[in-house]
Amino acid sequence: MIKYDNVSLTCPVNGKILDGLNFEIDEGEFFVLIGPSGSGKTTTLKLINRLIEQTDGDIFFQDEKLNNFDIRELRLETGYVLQQIALFPNLTVEENIALIPEMKKMDKTFIEQKTRALLEKVGLEPEQYLKRLPKDLSGGEKQRIGILRAIISNPKVLLMDEPFSALDPISRTQLQDLIKQLHKEYNMTTVFVTHDMNEALKLADRICIMKNGKIVQLDTPQEIKNNPANDFVKEFFSMKEV
Ligand SMILES: Nc1ncnc2c1ncn2[C@@H]1O[C@H](COP(=O)(O)OP(=O)(O)OP(=O)(O)O)[C@@H](O)[C@H]1O
Ligand SMILES: [Mg+2]
Missing domain, CATH: 3.40.50.300 (P-loop containing nucleotide triphosphate hydrolases)
Structure with a gap:
C-alpha cells in the first residue's frame, strides 16, 4: 500500500x-x-x-x-496522532472530533452518531464529554480524543x-x-x-x-x-x- x-x-x-x-x-x-x-x-x-x-x-x-x-x-x-495532542482549545470535544469529517462533507447526523459511538467505545460517557473543552480533560482523555479525531473519517x-x-x-x-x-x-x-x-x-x-x-x-x-x-x-x- x-x-x-x-x-x-x-x-x-x-x-x-x-x-x-x-x-x-x-x-x-x-x-x-x-x-x-x-x-x-x-x-x-x-x-x-x-x-x-x-x-x-x-x-x-x-x-x-x-x-x-x-x-x-x-x-x-492520513490521520495523524502526536505525542502531545493539539486539540483546538476553544472548540469542545464534539467540535474537535467533527472538524475533519465536516471538511470531508460527511453527513452531520452521521458524524453526531459516530462521535457518540466512538466516545462510548473508548470509555468516555458522551453526555459528560461532548461539550467539554480540552482544558478540562486529563492527558489520557486528550489522547483518546486525538485518536478518535484521527480515525472518525476513516482515513x-x-x-x-x-x-x-x-x-x-x-x-x-x-x-x-x-x-x-x-x-x-x-x-x-x-x-x-x-x-x-x-x-x-x-x-x-x-x-x-x-x-x-x-x-x-x-x-x-x-x-x-x-x-x-x-x-x-x-x-x-x-x-x-x-
Ligand atoms: N527540519 C530539520 N532540519 C534539519 N535536520 C533535521 C530536521 N528535522 C530533523 N532533523 C534531524 O534529522 C535526524 C532525524 O530526526 P527525527 O526527528 O526523524 O528522529 P527521531 O528518530 O524521530 O528521533 P526522536 O526519537 O528523538 O523523536 C536528527 O538528526 C535530526 O536532528
Ligand atoms: Mg521523533
Missing part, C-alpha cells in the same frame, strides 16, 4: 538524515518504527503526509507516486508518532489495548513510532528498527525476538526504553 523506493533525505546542514530506505507497508498492517533518538523515525513518518519531502527516491501510495497527490486530499486521508492511513509516551504507565497500557482493539476492528493501515520495544512487540505486525537513517532490521516481532540481526537489536531487548 505504501512503498519506499530508495528514499533518502539529505540536508545541507546535517547531511544524510535518511539513507536509502526500501520497504513496503501492507494494506491493514500495523507497522512500527523503532530506534534511538535522532535515528529518523519521525522524518520517515512525515514523508507519508508530506510534511517533509525526500530528496531522493520515490514513495508510492496505492501504486501512485505520492508527489502526484493533492496535498489537502492526502492530509484528509486510509493512520500515522502515530509516540502517541502514548507522555502518559503514565496505566493510561499507556489502556491506550495500547484500545488501539489494538480499534485496529482489529477497523483494520486501518497504521504506522506507529515508538522508543519502547515492549510497546512495539505488543502492537506490531512488523517492526522496523532504524539507526542513523537506515533500516537495521525489518521483521515480525517473533522473528526479531528469535533472530536479532546484531548486537544493536539485541540491546533493545535488554532496555525497557531507549
Whole structure:
C-alpha cells in the first residue's frame, strides 16, 4: 500500500538524515518504527503526509507516486496522532472530533452518531464529554480524543508518532489495548513510532528498527525476538526504553 523506493533525505546542514530506505507497508498492517533518538523515525513518518519531502527516491501510495497527490486530499486521508495532542482549545470535544469529517462533507447526523459511538467505545460517557473543552480533560482523555479525531473519517492511513509516551504507565497500557482493539476492528493501515520495544512487540505486525537513517532490521516481532540481526537489536531487548 505504501512503498519506499530508495528514499533518502539529505540536508545541507546535517547531511544524510535518511539513507536509502526500501520497504513496503501492507494494506491493514500495523507497522512500527523503532530506534534511538535522532535515528529518523519521525522524518520517515512525515514523508507519508508530506510534511517533509525526500530528496531522493520515490514513495508510492496505492501504486501512485505520492508527489502526484493533492496535498489537502492526502492530509484528509492520513490521520495523524502526536505525542502531545493539539486539540483546538476553544472548540469542545464534539467540535474537535467533527472538524475533519465536516471538511470531508460527511453527513452531520452521521458524524453526531459516530462521535457518540466512538466516545462510548473508548470509555468516555458522551453526555459528560461532548461539550467539554480540552482544558478540562486529563492527558489520557486528550489522547483518546486525538485518536478518535484521527480515525472518525476513516482515513486510509493512520500515522502515530509516540502517541502514548507522555502518559503514565496505566493510561499507556489502556491506550495500547484500545488501539489494538480499534485496529482489529477497523483494520486501518497504521504506522506507529515508538522508543519502547515492549510497546512495539505488543502492537506490531512488523517492526522496523532504524539507526542513523537506515533500516537495521525489518521483521515480525517473533522473528526479531528469535533472530536479532546484531548486537544493536539485541540491546533493545535488554532496555525497557531507549
Ligand atoms: N527540519 C530539520 N532540519 C534539519 N535536520 C533535521 C530536521 N528535522 C530533523 N532533523 C534531524 O534529522 C535526524 C532525524 O530526526 P527525527 O526527528 O526523524 O528522529 P527521531 O528518530 O524521530 O528521533 P526522536 O526519537 O528523538 O523523536 C536528527 O538528526 C535530526 O536532528
Ligand atoms: Mg521523533
